[in-house]
Amino acid sequence: MSNIKVLYLFVTSICNAKCHFCFYGEELNKKEDLTFDELEQFSKNLGRINSLMISGGEPFTRKDLHKVVTLFHKNNKIKYVSIPTNGSLVERSLKQIKEICSNKDLFVRIQISLDDFAKEHDEIRKVPDGFKKAIDLISKIKILKKTYPNLSVSVSSVLSSFNKDTAVDFSKYVNDLNVDDHNVEIERPTLGTISEDDSELSKWSNNAWREQMTTIVNIFKSVVNLNIQRYSLNNHEKKYRLGFIGPLLREIMVKLQFKIKNNLILEGKKWPISCVAGKKSLVIDHNGTFRACEMRSAIGNIKNYDFNFKNIYESAEYKNELETIRKVQCWKNCTHGCNIGLSIQYNKLSFLIVLKEALKTILSRIKFIFLKKYDGLG
Numbered sequence: 001m002s003n004i005k006v007l008y009l010f011v012t013s014i015c016n017a018k019c020h021f022c023f024y025g026e027e028l029n030k031k032e033d034l035t036f037d038e039l040e041q042f043s044k045n046l047g048r049i050n051s052l053m054i055s056g057g058e059p060f061t062r063k064d065l066h067k068v069v070t071l072f073h074k075n076n077k078i079k080y081v082s083i084p085t086n087g088s089l090v091e092r093s094l095k096q097i098k099e100i101c102s103n104k105d106l107f108v109r110i111q112i113s114l115d116d117f118a119k120e121h122d123e124i125r126k127v128p129d130g131f132k133k134a135i136d137l138i139s140k141i142k143i144l145k146k147t148y149p150n151l152s153v154s155v156s157s158v159l160s161s162f163n164k165d166t167a168v169d170f171s172k173y174v175n176d177l178n179v180d181d182h183n184v185e186i187e188r189p190t191l192g193t194i195s196e197d198d199s200e201l202s203k204w205s206n207n208a209w210r211e212q213m214t215t216i217v218n219i220f221k222s223v224v225n226l227n228i229q230r231y232s233l234n235n236h237e238k239k240y241r242l243g244f245i246g247p248l249l250r251e252i253m254v255k256l257q258f259k260i261k262n263n264l265i266l267e268g269k270k271w272p273i274s275c276v277a278g279k280k281s282l283v284i285d286h287n288g289t290f291r292a293c294e295m296r297s298a299i300g301n302i303k304n305y306d307f308n309f310k311n312i313y314e315s316a317e318y319k320n321e322l323e324t325i326r327k328v329q330c331w332k333n334c335t336h337g338c339n340i341g342l343s344i345q346y347n348k349l350s351f352l353i354v355l356k357e358a359l360k361t362i363l364s365r366i367k368f369i370f371l372k373k374y375d376g377l378g
């Protein structure tokens with residue numbers, strides 16, 4: 001029915017942490033979460049989608065999280081769900097993860113948020129022993145993976161001025177945790193920063209910001225290089241000797257994402273393709289407010305559209321927002337990693353840039369086989 005491939009669903013506003021950089025900070029602990037019945041009405045009307053990207057608040061504070069995920073698996077045939085978590089609610093999370101993984105044809109990725117070493121991480125998140133608990137959750141999920149082959153665990157880190165000095169060492173530490181991936185996202189502005197046009201975003205990403213970000217981008221480059229070595233190249237060596245296409249595609253995506261952010265921050269170049277947020281994805285906040293992407297302002301509330309995606313998609317408000325995005329081209333100032341990835345995947349014009357990067361990556365790999373030297377990001 002719809003063209004939507006990815007649904008970003010903020011399942012709750014409740015959170016036990018207080019991260020100063022949280023883009024959802026002003027929405028937290030409002031107790032207005034959509035009920036299971038409301039989500040069921042929306043899911044029934046949505047049609048097929050590929051992926052459900054959970055967010056919040058702390059998703060595992062929601063007791064029926066497993067039921068919500070199973071609902072979208074049953075009604076919308078999702079193949080992939082990602083659940084970010086601060087990792088502090090260990091036993092409750094494990095119980096729900098098992099329930100979610102019992103949907104055997106659903107690929108489940110648990111993303112544990114860790115931004116720095118223990119002392120600093122706990123100071124940032126303000127959850128007592130939060131780091132220790134998150135590490136405990138990672139170890140326990142690694143054991144669970146033996147029972148559930150559809151389960152994977154990764155670490156997500158926000159990179160900004162607060163952790164720039166430790167980020168490379170911390171990335172090495174994460175590599176040694178032996179998780180399935182490490183995603184690093186440069187800090188973004190708060191929810192709904194962009195209203196009509198992109199003037200707010202332009203203010204955020206002005207020249208002073210660019211100057212300050214130069215150091216961060218260089219650190220980001222080292223982190224991404226490490227990430228490629230560990231999760232694409234070595235995985236290819238050890239696990240994917242025959243099936244190398246998966247890690248190769250992953251590497252191409254990681255490199256393209258890096259290059260787009262790098263060119264934007266250092267040289268002020270917009271993305272080489274337009275953003276597909278709103279066309280291929282939808283964001284629903286905990287209370288039913290919906291928007292094209294987390295950075296843009298709210299369009300309406302699903303409650304006022306009979307929980308029916310068709311009503312939303314065909315509404316003048318929604319069409320107007322897609323048209324505004326097209327006109328203001330907010331991708332000239334935006335570093336939203338998920339939507340860069342989504343746009344590379346679904347924008348028809350990506351084909352050429354993917355092909356170019358694929359050829360470069362294959363060449364690097366051939367060099368690696370013969371010279372045992374790897375270019376990474378070059």
Ligand SMILES: C[S@@+](CC[C@H](N)C(=O)[O-])C[C@H]1O[C@@H](n2cnc3c(N)ncnc32)[C@H](O)[C@@H]1O
Binds near residue numbers: 021112157187188
């Ligand atoms: C909003 S949180 C919700 C899930 C959970 N509470 C957590 O922290 O993992 C989702 C992810 O966004 C990241 N995040 C929060 N604020 C951010 C910002 N300003 N820029 C980029 N990522 C951010 C978090 O670290 C986390 O990995």
Ligand code: SF4
Binds near residue numbers: 056
């Ligand atoms: S734990 Fe997640 S939702 Fe809570 S404040 Fe931190 S980033 Fe925001």
Ligand code: SF4
Binds near residue numbers: 335
């Ligand atoms: S470029 Fe895409 S992700 Fe960034 S603000 Fe615009 S619509 Fe949102």
